[in-house]
Amino acid sequence: MRRHTFIGPDPSESMEKIETLSGVPGMLRPFKQYLAGAGLPDGARIIYCGVPGTCTPFIELLAFAVRDLPFEHVFVPYLDEGKAQAIHAVPGVGMQVGGSPAGPDPAVIVLMGGLAMPNVPVEAKDAAALLARHPQAKRVGVCFMSMFEKAGWLDQVAFDLLIDATLDPVTIYR
16 A cells, blocks of 8 residues: 555545645646656656546646656557557647557556546546556546545545645635
8 A cells, every 4th residue: 555645634544745836836736746746757758647628628737737847748548558648838829639659557546536526437446456556656636625535536546746725715806
């Protein structure tokens, strides 16, 4: 069993809370620090599994935050490695999904919390099976509002790093 490292509200006694941060930098900096300190070789493949459309902008944001690190970034819709797409830099725009990557073989698997949302055709056991197919890969979870905890995924999926961001409050003005 892997030791859980968690950034955000403490979801269980089995996870160690490292710190609480805020805003977008509070989500991106720990992700970059983790990858920079993970001892990954140049060209290591980071795959981001998430819901198309919903998770894609957050995946592109995470990839943008680590664009200066020597890694390859790949978007995997849901958990379907056969539909993987490269994530590449677009000057003056940021990171964008498009094009086919060389292959899965990930050094890091990032699971986005959108996968655990209701009505998404993915279950925790499916994510655990993906991770089991790549036992050498480091495991990162990125979610909002404790989605992995609320969906019961933390009992089935062990993360090396879990970042849980909170969007509260959301204030609307007119």
